[in-house]
Amino acid sequence: MAAVLEDLSAATQDYLKVVWSAQEWSDEPVTTTSLARRMGFAPSTVSEAVKRLTAQGLLTHARYGAIELTDAGRAAAVGVVRRHRILETFLAVELGYGWDEVHDEAEVLEHAVSDRLVDALDARLGHPVRDPHGDPIPGPDGTVPAPAAHQLHLTAAGERVVVARVADTDPQVLRYLEGLGITLDTALTVLERRDFAGTLLVDVDVGDGGGGDGDGGPREVGLAAAAAVWVVRR
Numbered sequence: 001m002a003a004v005l006e007d008l009s010a011a012t013q014d015y016l017k018v019v020w021s022a023q024e025w026s027d028e029p030v031t032t033t034s035l036a037r038r039m040g041f042a043p044s045t046v047s048e049a050v051k052r053l054t055a056q057g058l059l060t061h062a063r064y065g066a067i068e069l070t071d072a073g074r075a076a077a078v079g080v081v082r083r084h085r086i087l088e089t090f091l092a093v094e095l096g097y098g099w100d101e102v103h104d105e106a107e108v109l110e111h112a113v114s115d116r117l118v119d120a121l122d123a124r125l126g127h128p129v130r131d132p133h134g135d136p137i138p139g140p141d142g143t144v145p146a147p148a149a150h151q152l153h154l155t156a157a158g159e160r161v162v163v164a165r166v167a168d169t170d171p172q173v174l175r176y177l178e179g180l181g182i183t184l185d186t187a188l189t190v191l192e193r194r195d196f197a198g199t200l201l202v203d204v205d206v207g208d209g210g211g212g213d214g215d216g217g218p219r220e221v222g223l224a225a226a227a228a229v230w231v232v233r234r
Contacts, residue, residue: 015050016073030067030068031067079115082118084107087113100178132184147164150230151226155190161188163183164230164231167228176222180221182229198224199222199223200220204216204218
């Protein structure tokens, strides 16, 4: 895995990581348009990059179809993801960064560190299995121990769940959820779906380990923010 990453540019690593990440929590196919939207580039720019990476044997791309990783592409992508998530965890645990701050910092650092340093950080942290947002940290062998989670906004009224993962793409959403006392391992009960208002009414169950700062009770969560929260049943 180390040799593969050392031979790839930062831009190539970013493309492979985004393709892998887009498929980690979704069954939707990755297309040139969706990849351009995720990366903030023009579709024409992404199309040229996909052609180049396909020629290098890192991607496959059926004409007007889905973009997929080859075995070599997946190995490189998972290697970058491992670096990123261990760095996020180190920043949060050892340096006191907030969960809304670690993503952008790790985006820069992941291209500047060696696998030796990442392995040392992993050992220093006690080999964590997830990052500050609940995303699983790939093992050195490339295995990814993902939980069987589903999105909060799809959860039915009456279900009792625990927060297993929160998408890290929008720091504002992370701060909003933290303000509601909804963070990793928060125990929730869905009380009511209010589709007419675009909200979900949940109860933060302090007695079951949730509540962030210890203040439990009902919370009204916007459905857009609830879509960023992944939960497991309890």
